[in-house]
Amino acid sequence: MDGLDDIVEDFLVESHENLDQLDRDLVALEQEPNSRERLSSIFRTIHTIKGTSGFLAFGKLEQVAHVGENMLSRLRDGALELTPRRTDALLTMVDTVRELLGSIETTGGEGSVDVELAVALISAALEEPAEDAAAAPADESSAAESPAADSPAADADAVEESPAAVETPFETPAVVEAPAVPAPVAPAPVAVAPAPAPAAPKPAAKPAAAGEDGEAPRRAVADSTIRVDVDLLDALMQLVGELVLTRNQIVQYVSRQADTDLVRAGQRLNLIASELQEGVMKTRMQPIDHIWSKLPRVVRDLGMQCGKTVRLAMEGNETELDKTLLEAVKDPLTHLVRNSVDHGIETPEARRAAGKPSEGVLSLRARHESGQVVVEVIDDGAGIDPAKIGESAIRKGLVTAEQLARMATADVLQLIFAPGFSTAAAVTNVSGRGVGMDVVKTNIEAIGGTIEIESEPGRGTCTRLRIPLTLAIVPALTVECAGDRYAIPQVSLQELVSLDAEKAATAVEEIGGAQVYRLRGELLPLVQLADVFGLTSDRHDGHVVIAVLRSEGRRFGLVVDRVINTEEIVVKAVGAQLKSIGLYSGATVLGDGTVALILDVQALARRALRAETVERADQRTAAATAATHAATADRSRMLLAAIGGGRRVAIPLDTVTRLEQIKTATVERVGSREVVQYRGAILPIVRLDRHLGATSSYGYGEEEAKDTLEVIVYADRDRSVAIVVEEILDIIDDSEAKHSDIDDMGLLGSAVFGDKVTELLDVRAAILAADPGFYAFDTTAPAASDDLMAV
Incomplete structure (x- = not known):
C-alpha cells in the first residue's frame, strides 16, 4: 500500500466495509425479497463502487459492478423477481469485487483477475425466463435428492450459449470443488473449470497478511482503520482536558518538593500526559x-x-x-x-x-x-x-x-x-x-x-x-493585573517587553491622547489592561510590562502588572453574563487551582486601534481651533526633529497624526513630486531638509541609500501628507521656551529648547508644498495668514 495515494486507500477501506455489508444484505434480502429499502441500499452501494472505480480507472472493477447495477436496478424497479440463482450471481459479483480489491491493495492494480465468469453469470440471470424463475425453488428441492439427473434438465432451455456457465454458480459459493458437476453437460465448457475463481480472494490476500521471505506480517488496509463515533471522541477529549488540568497542578506541586523520586515521577507524568494529549488531538484532525x-x-x-x-x-x-x-x-x-x-x-x-x-x-x-x-x-x-x-x-x-x-x-x-x-x-x-x-x-x-x-x-x-488549530487545549501566557490573573492565548502573542521605571518615563509617549511605545522604530499603540477593566494597578514602582499582541493584521501592546507563567490551558465556556461583556473568550483552571479568565484579543485590539480614530478626530479639532491654541501657547507640546546640517525644527504635536517609518524603495514619483503608497492611498511627500534649504548630513546622493525614512503623517478628512525628517528627537513642553520672531521662508519663528535654538515649522506651508490642493475644498481651514501654532 505504500505506493497507493490517499484516495485509493480511502476507496479500499470504504469498499471493504461495503462488501461486508452487501454479503449480509443479500442474504437477508432472500428472506424479504420485496424489501424496497434493502434493495435501494444495495443498489446505492454498487453504484458508488462503480462510479469511484471508473474515476480511478479500474476498468475490470467498473465492468463487473456495472452489470450488477443493471440487475439491481431492474430488481428495484420490479421488472425482475429475486430468485436463488440471481442471488448467487450477485454474491459471485461480490466475491469478484473483493478479489479485485485484494489485487489492488497488494499490487496497486487489478492484475490478472478474471471477471468474465461473474459478468456472464449475471447476464444469464438477467435473461432467466419467468417460468424457470418460478420453478427454481422446486428444482433446488429435487436437486437435493438427485442433483446429477435434474440439474442439467432444469436449465436446458435457459442457456443459449454456455449451459455450464449457468450451472457452476449454484455450487460455487458453498463448495469450492463444484467444477466436477457441469462436466456431464458438455465437454466444451469444461474449460470453465477454474470456476473456483470467485473464492480466490483468500489466497490473493495472503501477501497482504504475511510478507514473503520471512517479512513481518503486514496489516490489510481494511484492518488499518476503524470508525469511531464523534461523541466518543468528544468525551475522550474532555477527559484528556481534565487530565491536563490535573497534570498542571501536580507538576506545580512537585516542582516545590525536594524528593527526587517524586520530581522524576512528576516529569514522567508530564511527558505521558503531553503525548496522550497530542495523540487524542490528532484523532480529531481532518x-x-x-x-x-x-x-x-x-x-x-x-x-x-x-x-x-x-x-x-x-x-x-x-x-x-x-x-x-x-x-x-x-x-x-x-x-x-x-x-x-x-x-x-x-x-x-x-x-x-x-x-x-x-x-x-x-x-x-x-x-x-x-x-x-x-x-x-x-x-x-x-x-x-x-x-x-x-x-x-x-x-x-x-x-x-x-x-x-x-x-x-x-x-x-x-x-x-x-x-x-x-x-x-x-x-x-x-x-x-x-x-x-x-x-x-x-x-x-x-x-x-x-x-x-x-x-x-x-x-x-x-x-x-x-483559525486556531483546536479549541480544547491551547498554550497560553498567564498575566496578572490588579491582583487578578488572566490568560492570553499564545497564538496572538509575539513578544514581551519589560521597561524599567527610568526608561518607561521617556519611552512611553502620548500622541493625540493615546499612549504609544516605539518598538524598534515602529509605533506600538498601548492598552492598559487595568484601564480596560476600570481597576487600579497594584504596580507603583514605574516598571512597565508590555505583551506585544497581533490581531487582524495589526500589532498593539497590552500593559499588564506582571507575567506569571506559560502553560497549556483547557478552555471552558463562560456564562452569558461574562460573555456579554465582550472581553473574555473563555475561562480556565490554572495549575494552582485558581480560575483565570481568557482574554479576547480581538476585542482588546479594537480598543487599541480605536486610537487611530481618536488621533484623526483630535487633528480635525486642532485645525478648526487654531486660534484657541494660539491663546494657550504656554501649554502646547512640541515634537522635536532633526532635519540635517545641525538644524532642528519644532512641530506642534496637535498637527501630528502619527509617526511612521517607510522604506526608501517604496518612494515613487508623480511628475516632479515624490509620493508613497500608504494604507490604500497615495501620499505626497515633502522633505523638510530640501523644503527649508537645510544641508542633510547624508547629502542628496547619500540620503537615498538609507533603507528607511522617518515620516510625520498629517491627516485631515480623506487627505494626508508625509513630512520627512532626518530623525525624531523628543517630545517637549513649550511652556518655558523662549520665543523669537526671527524666522525665514517656511518658518513661523524660533525658540530655545534645551539650550539650543530651534526653528518653528510653518506646518501649513510644508503641507501645501507637498499637496497644493490640500485645503482647496476645506471651508474650515485657516486662512493663509492664520498660524497653525502659537509663536
Whole structure:
C-alpha cells in the first residue's frame, strides 16, 4: 500500500466495509425479497463502487459492478423477481469485487483477475425466463435428492450459449470443488473449470497478511482503520482536558518538593500526559478538503446562474484542523465563495472590456502558520470600491459622513461586516438582503479566529481567515493585573517587553491622547489592561510590562502588572453574563487551582486601534481651533526633529497624526513630486531638509541609500501628507521656551529648547508644498495668514 495515494486507500477501506455489508444484505434480502429499502441500499452501494472505480480507472472493477447495477436496478424497479440463482450471481459479483480489491491493495492494480465468469453469470440471470424463475425453488428441492439427473434438465432451455456457465454458480459459493458437476453437460465448457475463481480472494490476500521471505506480517488496509463515533471522541477529549488540568497542578506541586523520586515521577507524568494529549488531538484532525470538496459544484452552479465563467483553484487541500472547527467554518467559507462569485468576479463581457480573460479565477488557499490555519479566498474580480462602500454605509445609517471622512481605507472595507450592510442593487436568491457577512465575522470570532480583507479595485479581493488549530487545549501566557490573573492565548502573542521605571518615563509617549511605545522604530499603540477593566494597578514602582499582541493584521501592546507563567490551558465556556461583556473568550483552571479568565484579543485590539480614530478626530479639532491654541501657547507640546546640517525644527504635536517609518524603495514619483503608497492611498511627500534649504548630513546622493525614512503623517478628512525628517528627537513642553520672531521662508519663528535654538515649522506651508490642493475644498481651514501654532 505504500505506493497507493490517499484516495485509493480511502476507496479500499470504504469498499471493504461495503462488501461486508452487501454479503449480509443479500442474504437477508432472500428472506424479504420485496424489501424496497434493502434493495435501494444495495443498489446505492454498487453504484458508488462503480462510479469511484471508473474515476480511478479500474476498468475490470467498473465492468463487473456495472452489470450488477443493471440487475439491481431492474430488481428495484420490479421488472425482475429475486430468485436463488440471481442471488448467487450477485454474491459471485461480490466475491469478484473483493478479489479485485485484494489485487489492488497488494499490487496497486487489478492484475490478472478474471471477471468474465461473474459478468456472464449475471447476464444469464438477467435473461432467466419467468417460468424457470418460478420453478427454481422446486428444482433446488429435487436437486437435493438427485442433483446429477435434474440439474442439467432444469436449465436446458435457459442457456443459449454456455449451459455450464449457468450451472457452476449454484455450487460455487458453498463448495469450492463444484467444477466436477457441469462436466456431464458438455465437454466444451469444461474449460470453465477454474470456476473456483470467485473464492480466490483468500489466497490473493495472503501477501497482504504475511510478507514473503520471512517479512513481518503486514496489516490489510481494511484492518488499518476503524470508525469511531464523534461523541466518543468528544468525551475522550474532555477527559484528556481534565487530565491536563490535573497534570498542571501536580507538576506545580512537585516542582516545590525536594524528593527526587517524586520530581522524576512528576516529569514522567508530564511527558505521558503531553503525548496522550497530542495523540487524542490528532484523532480529531481532518483535512480541510472535507469541506472544500463540495465547493466546485457550488461555484459551477452559481456561475451558471449568474452568467459567469469561473474556474476554481485549490491549494493546501491536505491542511488539517480540528473537526469541530472544520464544521464551524464550513458555512462562513461557503458564504465567502458565493460572495466572490456573485459580487467579485465580473461577467465575461465586463472582463473582456477590462482587458481580462473572460474566465474568472477563484482561488482557495490553506496553510499552517504560527499555530493557526490560514484560509484565503481570492478572486481576480472587480475588487471593492471604498467610495461605494462608504456611500452605502452612509445611506443605511451605519456611519455619518464626518465619521467616514476620518476613516482609513482598511476601516472602510471593514464596514462590509456591519449588520445590514449590502451594496446589491436588488435582492436575489443569492444575495442582497444585508445578512451574511456580519454572521461570517461573528462565527469566525466565536471560535477564536479573525477575518481580514484586502482589495484593489479592478484587480480583485482577498479575504483571509485565521483559525486556531483546536479549541480544547491551547498554550497560553498567564498575566496578572490588579491582583487578578488572566490568560492570553499564545497564538496572538509575539513578544514581551519589560521597561524599567527610568526608561518607561521617556519611552512611553502620548500622541493625540493615546499612549504609544516605539518598538524598534515602529509605533506600538498601548492598552492598559487595568484601564480596560476600570481597576487600579497594584504596580507603583514605574516598571512597565508590555505583551506585544497581533490581531487582524495589526500589532498593539497590552500593559499588564506582571507575567506569571506559560502553560497549556483547557478552555471552558463562560456564562452569558461574562460573555456579554465582550472581553473574555473563555475561562480556565490554572495549575494552582485558581480560575483565570481568557482574554479576547480581538476585542482588546479594537480598543487599541480605536486610537487611530481618536488621533484623526483630535487633528480635525486642532485645525478648526487654531486660534484657541494660539491663546494657550504656554501649554502646547512640541515634537522635536532633526532635519540635517545641525538644524532642528519644532512641530506642534496637535498637527501630528502619527509617526511612521517607510522604506526608501517604496518612494515613487508623480511628475516632479515624490509620493508613497500608504494604507490604500497615495501620499505626497515633502522633505523638510530640501523644503527649508537645510544641508542633510547624508547629502542628496547619500540620503537615498538609507533603507528607511522617518515620516510625520498629517491627516485631515480623506487627505494626508508625509513630512520627512532626518530623525525624531523628543517630545517637549513649550511652556518655558523662549520665543523669537526671527524666522525665514517656511518658518513661523524660533525658540530655545534645551539650550539650543530651534526653528518653528510653518506646518501649513510644508503641507501645501507637498499637496497644493490640500485645503482647496476645506471651508474650515485657516486662512493663509492664520498660524497653525502659537509663536
